[in-house]
Amino acid sequence: MMVAKRVRSVVPSKIRELFEKASKMEDVISLGIGEPDFDTPQFIKDAAVRALKSGETKYTSNLGILKLREAVSEKYKKEYGLEIDTNEILMTIGAYEAVYLAFQALIDEGDEVIVPDPAFPCYINDAAMIGAKSVRVPIKEENEFRLIPEDVNEKITRKTKMLITCYPNNPTGGVLKKEDYKGISEICEDSNIILLSDDIYEKIVYDYKPQCFKKYYDKTIITNSFSKTYAMTGWRVGFAVAEREYITPMLRIHQYVAACLNTPAQEAACEALRSDQRCVERMVNEYRKRRDYVVKRLNDMGLKTILPKGTFYCYPNIKSTGMSSSQLSEYLLEKCRVVVIPGNAFGDNGEGFVRVSFATDIEKIKEALDRIENVI
Ligand SMILES: Cc1ncc(COP(=O)(O)O)c(C=O)c1O
Known part of the structure; x- marks a missing residue:
């Protein structure tokens, strides 16, 4: 097939690749997701x-x-x-x-x-x-x-x-x-x-x-x-x-x-x-509770994580595991069926980190973190 040069320069998303793989597995909890779990008001x-x-x-x-x-x-x-x-x-x-x-x-x-x-x-x-x-x-x-x-x-x-x-x-x-x-x-x-x-x-x-x-x-x-x-x-x-x-x-x-x-x-x-913006406030309050929980759990596990002041992501430093970002993401998917995004999906300087999203229900977040703790 003849594909335009400009398309060949577009690199397939590593995030998508991981989701593809996860979609073929059962009982997966995704902390990879980049969208609110809430329904539109x-x-x-x-x-x-x-x-x-x-x-x-x-x-x-x-x-x-x-x-x-x-x-x-x-x-x-x-x-x-x-x-x-x-x-x-x-x-x-x-x-x-x-x-x-x-x-x-x-x-x-x-x-x-x-x-x-x-x-x-x-x-x-x-x-x-x-x-x-x-x-x-x-x-x-x-x-x-x-x-x-x-x-x-x-x-x-x-x-x-x-x-x-x-x-x-x-x-x-x-x-x-x-x-x-x-x-x-x-x-x-x-x-x-x-x-x-x-x-x-x-x-x-x-x-x-x-x-x-x-x-x-x-x-x-x-x-x-x-x-x-x-x-x-x-x-x-x-x-x-x-x-x-x-x-x-x-x-x-x-x-x-x-x-x-x-x-x-x-x-x-x-x-x-x-309209009044209370719907946004309610969602942000919910993200805040999850953020506090996730960041504490990750730090307690020895994965140094800065408390984010914005977004629904945190970005733990995973260098203490001795694995690369991709290795750890693969490992967590294989061993405990949890999706996190390797930091290097966002650039070489992201190596040594993973992105963890808390735009997911708190019960799922708790279960995912228990699973991670067990295998780390
Ligand atoms: C930083 C950033 N910019 C842009 C987008 C695209 O968002 P949308 O096209 O849904 O407005 C996203 C989606 O995840 C994002 O994280």
């Missing part, structure tokens, strides 16, 4: 049903329905004091599409994109599809997995076009300090590079309030989504926020790839943003 589903019943079944504006973009704009005004025009918001098929469009619209073959290591794997694959080079910048355990401005600075060359950040961070659960937001923004401004901030875990935080890069730097593209905040992974609603200079070329591609998002899903997303 009922009032959000009801809004989609109402939209369907009232005939909201047609194409919408390519940017997304106006009242949804107004709701997104209000959110940024209320939470960060930012004035975002509705034309600076593009509704996308999850944050995935928003990130993909940013790469496709703004990066050329041969350009360099700075990507933290470890990082969510889509960034390096989006770069590879274009023939752009991903330049990895380590984020380290000793810095609680913050992205350090000086480390970014060292990686900038004449070819650097964009920096990727994702905080609260998948896979480590790390967050940034206020001065990191400032420092990183200044470096991007000095070098005139675009900053793509993937803020999808913005609301899954514990005693911590994230900043918004766009407050510090105009050339920020925010990618965000309803997937994690409102337990809406299957609805496929996300968005990009950026100046027209960036949104316009992204829209040009989006209109031929997707035209627009599913109309009832946009209505539901609007309801999610405009």
Whole structure:
């Protein structure tokens, strides 16, 4: 079969491979999962049903329905004091599409994109599809997995076009300090590079309030989504926020790839943003209890684990086991039927760690940790 060169540069996901293997086994507990175990809140589903019943079944504006973009704009005004025009918001098929469009619209073959290591794997694959080079910048355990401005600075060359950040961070659960937001923004401004901030875990935080890069730097593209905040992974609603200079070329591609998002899903997303946010609070409180439990159990087992301030992941250091990340993941799957994700699935610097998700029912989490303790 003739496959385009750009496809050959996309590496199959190690996470998927592991899930494939696990799906053929019985009695497996997955701590690998990257999506909320909660159902979408009922009032959000009801809004989609109402939209369907009232005939909201047609194409919408390519940017997304106006009242949804107004709701997104209000959110940024209320939470960060930012004035975002509705034309600076593009509704996308999850944050995935928003990130993909940013790469496709703004990066050329041969350009360099700075990507933290470890990082969510889509960034390096989006770069590879274009023939752009991903330049990895380590984020380290000793810095609680913050992205350090000086480390970014060292990686900038004449070819650097964009920096990727994702905080609260998948896979480590790390967050940034206020001065990191400032420092990183200044470096991007000095070098005139675009900053793509993937803020999808913005609301899954514990005693911590994230900043918004766009407050510090105009050339920020925010990618965000309803997937994690409102337990809406299957609805496929996300968005990009950026100046027209960036949104316009992204829209040009989006209109031929997707035209627009599913109309009832946009209505539901609007309801999610405009209604009271207690549903989010309830889910985050539940994640917090699980987080405290998981991190204590892992540390008690001798797997050093930093208490994450955001996301539903923690990132234990497994070097004391004497196994590599992949060996330990395989071993846990074979010996006790528990899925964890090898840290190196997110980059070479993730070696020596595994990602453990607590977006799973607490009883299953307890059982999984008992099993791990027995074989470690
Ligand atoms: C960091 C990060 N960005 C983007 C995505 C894509 O999310 P979605 O397309 O569902 O909004 C994910 C999903 O796991 C993620 O973890």
